[in-house]
Amino acid sequence: MNSQPDQELEQRLQQLEAEINSPTSPPVVAQPQQPVSPTDQPSVVPIVLYRFVNWFKGLSNVGKLIVVAVAFFVGLAILRIVLRLVAAAISLAILAVLLYFAYRFLSARTSDKS
Structure with a gap:
């Protein structure tokens, strides 16, 4: 009766x-917890990019085409917004320069009259 549990223990030990x-399993070594500085943390961007690429590869061809088309139109919309902001900034700069020269012209004219 004692031989069966002994055999099971021996098998488990082996x-x-x-x-x-076995060379496939690396030894598990407990490392002490150290405070992690922000520079030591791995970047989140590669992880998100890796997940997106895997998700994209898993799509069918029609799904890939739809994702590319949506990304293209969203990119165009963002580019259009940025270009409008740049044009607005340039327009404001030109308006500011014109107002400055108008102010200088009017202030010089009023000082000549005095």
Whole structure:
């Protein structure tokens, strides 16, 4: 009756030795917790990009075409907004220069009359 549990223990011990000695499983070493500075943390962007690429590869051809088309139109919309903002900034700069010269002209004219 005692031989069966002994055999099971012996088998389990051999399995554990085989797992420990196998080259595929790296040894688990507990490392002390150290405070992590923001520069030590891995960047989130590569992880998100990797997930997106895997998700995109999993799509069908029609799905890929739809995603590319939507991305193209969203990119065009963003580019259009940026160009409008740049044009508005340039217009405001030109208006400011014109107002400055008008002020200088009027202030010089009023000082000549005095």
